[in-house]
Every structure is written in structure tokens, then in C-alpha cells.
Amino acid sequence: MKRLASMAFAAASVLSLQGCAGWQSALDPKGPAASELAWLIWFFTGLCAVVWVLVMIALAAPVLMRPPRRTEPLVLDAGADHRKLRVVAIAVGLTAAILVGLTLLSFFANRTLAAIGSDAALTIRVTGHQWWWEVRYEDATPSRILTTANEIHIPAGEPVRLLLTSTDVIHSFWVPSLAGKLDLIPGHINVLDIKADKPGTYRGQCAEFCGAQHANMGTFIIAEPRAKFDAWWNDQLQPAAPPTGDEAKAGADLFLKRPCVMCHKIGGTPAGGTVAPDLTHVASRRTLAAGSLTMSRGNLAAWIADPQGIKPGSHMPVVELNGDELNAIVAYLEGLK
């Protein structure tokens, strides 16, 4: 058994070298909350491993030490049983002590986590939709309120408060390298404070089953230095870039004439739909369809031409377009940096 366990563990460790480098791993923390949690995970794992090994030794002992086999089942040695009772009592006592210790540890870890975002200056409202994330930057000045989708830019090194809710089903916001997950529940607002120590891009995805495309509901947290973040916010507040070139102009025209406009918003144009992602600066985002495709001209065209093939069940309908029309719309969207 032991040999098997060590083989399994060896196999697992080899695989883990490859996986730990992922950008969506709880074991690869990039913020204070995830660091605290990673430490907690390793501590619990270590302690549990010790307990498990002790139990396995106790189990293997009567097999490996080969004491004589019992013959009369009901003839018991009262003295030996009394000693065993003492051992069992001590083991139960130790178990209780370990559990009390772990409970206290977990209380204190919870306090540490709660303190991380107590002075957050920036509040972002994240609303879950089937199957994308609406991201709204709150500000006391109404004109500075910004709505975008799927990518959350934050200033690195500063705590940020996320207000999580949903308008349809329950989702769960989880960016493992920054913090633990928290659900987005219709009718409730949950508060999650996150902080990224360093600039970088951290992937996350929905962790509560939310229907057909639960698997393709990714999000990115992009932590940047404060100045770069402020510049990004200011850029995003600008209305959409006007189309340049005939093809893009035709695309802008088509966008307004076709069903696209029913669901999507493009700031500075009459397109004002709010049930689908805001496309004002869609080309500045790194992915399409909540992390399903990387942003490129080809992928934009593919997504518009065949949304149900790429993300079956998604609420993006197939819009009848001929090749020229598709090219025109893609040319327009591609310019929306």
C-alpha cells in the first residue's frame, strides 16, 4: 500500500510541476488573501498527512508484526483491553486538541482576510449573467461611472472592493491566485475584497454551475500600476472611436440596422442595449465571449458567424449576414479600441 501511495504521489508531483505555473492556481498566490489561504492549505495538508500516516501505521502493525492468531474469540485479556482503552482515549483527546487548534487557526485566518480590504478606495460592482460578467466601476461623479465586461482592471498593490450580484442564476466569482470564491446571488449583494501585490493578469472563472456554458465563463483581473490604471479608466470613459475607412463605416451602419443593437451598447452611438456586454471598447479587451476566444479579427468573425458552434446554448443569436456584411461589422468592431 505504501509503495503504491508513494508511486501515486510521485506521479502526481511530476504532473504538479507542470500545473503549478498556471495563472489560475490557488497554490500560486499573487495577493495577500490567496497567500494567507495557500499557507492555510499547506498547513492543513501537512498536519492531515501526519495524522493519516499514523493511522496507517496503526493499521499495518497487526498485519506486519504477525502476532499469534487468536483462537477463542470471547476470551479477552482484561488488562490489555484496559491499556488499549487508555491509548484510544489519548488518541481521541489528541484528535480533539488538533481540531480545536485548526478551528482557532481558521477563525484567525478569517479575521486576517476580513482586514485586507477594510480601507478599499475603489468599488466595482460585478454582476453575473449567463455567461459573462458585467463590470461597473462606481464613482461619486456619475460621469465617471464606467461599465465594461469580463475584464476587471485594478490598481496593483491597492485593495479593491467587489460588490457581487446576479440578475439571473447563481454564479460564483473565483480568481484563485488572488482570493477565495464568493457567490453572485440574485437578490443578494456579497462583498469580496481583493488585492494584487504586483501588476499582472490573473485568470478566474465561474465556480457555481450556472447552466449550459458554465465552463466558458472566464474572467481576467488585470492589475496595473496606479497611473496606468487611471489612464485606462479615462480611456474607457471616452465614447467609441468613430469608424475609419469605408468598410468600418458600413459596419457601424449595419450594426445599428441589425439585431446587434437590441442587446449591445456602443457608447457615443444610438446602440444602447444592456442585456449583453458593452462593446464601446471591445477591441481593447484580450478575449471574446468571456474568455472563450482570444481577441482577433478572425475570432471576431467566427464568433459573430457561429456563436452557437463556439459556445452552444449561449444567448448570442445567429444574425444572418453575408460575407461582406460580416467583414464590415468585424472591421468596425476591431476599431473599437
Place this chain on the structure above:
Amino acid sequence: MSSADLTSERDLPPEREATAKGDVAPERDGPRDTGMDDASLHRWLARTWRTPPGIIGALSSVDHKVVARRYLITAFVFLCLGGLNAVAMRIQLSGPQRGLIGPDLYNQLFTMHGVTMMFLFAVPIVQATGIYLVPLMVGSRNIAFPRLNAFSYWIYVSGGLFAWVSFALSMAPDVGWFAYVPLSGPEFGPGKRADVWAQMITYTEVSSLAVAVATIVTVFKQRAPGMSLDKIPLYVWALLVTSFVVVFAMPAVMITSTFLILDRLVGTHIFNPAEGGDALLFQHLFWFFGHPEVYIIFLPATGMVSAIIPAFARRPAFGHLGLVLSLIAVGFLSFGLWVHHMFATGLPKLGASFFTASSMLIAIPNGVQIFCWLATLWDGRPVIRTPLLFVFGFFFIFVIGGLTGVMLASVPLDLQVHDTYFVVAHFHYVLIGGSVFPLLGAAYFWFPKITGRMMSERLGHWHFWLAFIGFNAAFFPMHLVGLWGMPRRVYTYPAELGWGNINLFITGGAVLFFLSFVLFTLNLVHGALKGAPAGDNPWDAGTLEWATSSPPPSYNFARIPIVTNVEPLWAEREVLPVATGLRVDVRELLISTVAEAHPDIREKSATPSIWPLFAAIAVGGTFLYSIFTPWAIVWGAAPIAITLIGWFWPKDTPEDEE
């Protein structure tokens, strides 16, 4: 050796004999077993207790062993179906962005896998084992309420058929086995899929409640004389506690699923936040059932472990009282931890922390059980046979599952691993390690009793190692891939996250684990057809089920044994003392007092009847119809009433006799 050879009459203390024999008017009396010679006693009892011949006879059977065998086989079929679901899912997940199975089918697959394994395999099979063994272990002739017991089987089968026919029609539930609203609600769960989930729950819970009630009454009132509370076998204690947990937990999920059906069909807004309802209410109700559900599956398995270890360690279980108290403590505590399934819903931090403490607390009675079993094994070199191998596998796997459970109990830690593959690994370690491995051990242990033949030891060893290696290869890496960020219930994942290789490895393990069940099936078939004859007590175990022949006769025991020890067959090596005074021309049971098991009254046990089947068809039809219209309850009431009248039609026989 037949049961008659083991039994002989012994002088009862005078007051007991008087009570057992009773003092009734002679004209209401028939032939008794007192003083009757063995041959005529067998003839009488065989005629009185037999299942009638023919198809109608078979469908009318109320013999607990016949019903249990059907349950066991049906549950095994569902296990195979659920296993095939799992293999299909694993093939889809063996590499990133595989296109074998789309989200629509995948979501049905994992829902059906969960629903089948929880409601159609795990709970029914542990209860079925109890239906078979409890009456034998307490020394009774049949289970209490045998017609209710037969009814429960028919309801269970119809619920299972309902779910799997829906799957064949591509209208199986696709909302996960816990079907959270609003995803399963009227707005986001179109079609009949969520209704199928909700009503399928009702079938299986009705059946489960019926078995629980029958088990409780059997244990409390039908124990052999002398089997006072301290002499009840641990397995029977486990089933008793489980049955109480069923009685208190199952109504919660029936309320949940009924509220859901009301929201979907009648237009209530119980779970609709827009109209003052609350989506989280569903989760509280569901998990108030859902957590005890884990213990409903696990506690009977601990009973099996407590039965197998003494037989191979060659001594009674160490710390019998401690083990019983642990069972009861686990039963109570299991109702106080449901919130640890909801830590990520943003509950108030202080309240959630309370559930960290309560979830940690349940590890203490479970620890007591583990330590007592280990102490039982320390006394001498155990006899290593296949059942004990599976118990060793249980220790290896379940302890890991229990310890990762301690990790999940911590609120902050849970927030990283909740709803990831870490949790998938955890609960498979708990449920497969804690329940399926003991069940497999139990299959090898009690197969000789059920069929009269032994299963192959050599195939058994192969089976064990294949299952053990396959299981760990499939599920251990899931802990890691969960920590690397892979959520549950995803039908695919992007290549750039680097989960491809480990998922391929997991799929390989899953295939091995599936193959181990093929080997098990071979061993079952081989054992049933060609196994060596087992004899009454092949393991030289100490509890009453081994006192009768293998397979047991329809009446279980020719004469009701008297119990003098928690392991009666070890205490009375030569002959078991027996109680006499039961009639042999009608189905009569000896009813005893709850605490001391003094013989109290003689009571009739129900005769075979076709009405439980008809009642189950009427009830099942009503449930099926009710996914289309609430009026089904009104129209269905009439046939249900008619079948129940048939079922309870007065027999014109005298009441219980003292």
C-alpha cells in the same frame, strides 16, 4: 448443517415461557412449535411462510429476503449505469476542448450520475442490505410491515425507471444533483427537466422513508428474546441510527422539491427573489437533508465494517459502547453541519464560523470509531480474506476523505476549494472509500449467506487491487487539479491552463476503476453458479444471521433463538437456546420489549399481497402525471385510495395475542 441442528430447546425461565406462550382461548389457537419434532416443524413453517408460486406469487412476495435481493440487483444495475455516465464524462474531459460530448448532454450526464449514485444506488443499496440482514440479525421471521417494504421496492423501481427513461428521451435533469434555483426555477429551467428531478426525488424518498420505518420497528420490537439494547449487533445499531436520520432528513428534501414543483407548475414565488422569495432558502432546505444524506450512506457502511472486523480479528469489537454512542452522536451532529456546503454564499462570518466548529466536531465520534476498530485489530494477527482487504482499503481511502473533510470545514480554506475538483476528490474519497469499499467487502462477506456459495478468493484479491489502484489513480490527482483552479461541472477547459495531462491520467484511473467492477460482476456470477458450497457459517462469525442455513429458509429460523451475548454464536458453541410457543399454521412473530427484549406478545405478520404493487403503480403514476399538471394529485387520489383499500382490507383475524 441446517438451522435445526444448531437449535434445541432449553428450559426457559418460567415467567418467560408463560409470557411467550401466552394465555389465550383454545379455539383461537392453532398448532404451536412447542415440542413439535423438527421435520413437521419445517413442513409447517415452509408452508406458512412460502412465497406463492407463479408470476403473481412472485409479484406478491413480502419476504424481506426476496424484496432485498431485488433491491440489491436493481441498485447494482443503477450503479453500472451511473458508472457508465462517469466513464463518458471522463472521456470527454481526457483532453482540453474535446468535442465528443456537448454541454447539453454533459450537463445531463453529471446530473444523472449524481442522482443515480445518491438516490438510486447508495441509499437503496445500504437500506436493502439492512432489509436482508436486520431481521436475520435480530432473530426474527420477517421485517416489520412487510407489505410496506414490498411497496417501497416498487416505488423505488418506478422512480429509477422514470429518471432513466427521461434520460433516454433527452429530457433528464441538467441542473446538477442539487438543482439550485433559480437555474432549476421556472424562468431559467425550461422544459420538464427540472420537474423530472423534483419528482424523481419524491419517489425515492417515499421508498426510503418506508424502509426506514420498517427497520426502526423491526429493531425496536422484533428482537429475539434476550437481545437487550447492549446485545444488539453494531450493524443493526448502525441501521437503526441511519433510519432515524432518514426519517428526519428526507422530509426536508421532499419539501424542497415540492416547493420547486409549486414554483414551476402552480406559479408560487417561494424561491423568486423578485417577489419576496429567496434563492438561498432552497439551499438551506436542501442541505439540511443533503448533509445527513452523506451519513445515511456512510453509517450503514460503518456497521458493515463493525461486522467484518470482529469476524476476521477473531474477537468482539473493542469499545462496543463507544461505537454505539459514536453512531448516535454522528446521527445527531449530522444535522448541524449543513451550512458548510454554503460557505461561499456570503453568510454572516460569525454564523459561518459556528459551522466550522460543528463540522470539526463530527470528526471526534468518527475518530472514536476508527480508533476502536484499530484496537479491535491489534489483538492478534487478523485473517486476511477479501472482505477484510476491502476494509483495509476503506481505512486507507476514507481517512484521507475524512481529513480533507476537516480542511473543507474551515471557512477560509473552503473558499478556495469549494466547487472545484478538490471537492469532487473529497466526496468520492468519503463516499467510495467510506461506503462502496465496505459495501464490496460486505458483498464478499454476506454473499455466501444469500446464495449458499462462496465467491472466489483469488478473483477477489485481483478485484480488490484493481479497484484500489484504479480508484486512487482516478481520484487522488483531482485534489491537485482542483487546487490548480479547475471548477466542477465544466464540460471542457482551455488548453492553456495546463490541466490536460493530469486529466488524461485521471481518465486512465477511472477506466481501471470501472474495469474492477467488471471483474466483480464476473466474480458474482461465477460465485452464484460455481462457487464452493458455503455452509451455514463460513467465516465462523458470531451474529445470528450465521445461525440459520445459507440461503436462509423463508421463515429464517425454525425456532426463535435466545440471545445471551452480543456475539451469540461464539457464546453458545454447541447449541443456541431457543424460545418456543409461536404458532406454525399462521405467520406469527415474537414481539419483544424495546429495552430488555423480553418476549411480550405474538403478532401476525402480513401475508403476501399483490396490492402493494398496485398501490405503487397508482402512486408512481400520480407522481409522473404531476410533472405535467398539479391536478394529478386530485385525479391520482382515487386510484391510490382504491389500492390502499385493497391493501388494508380487513382479514377477519383476531387481534394481536398476548
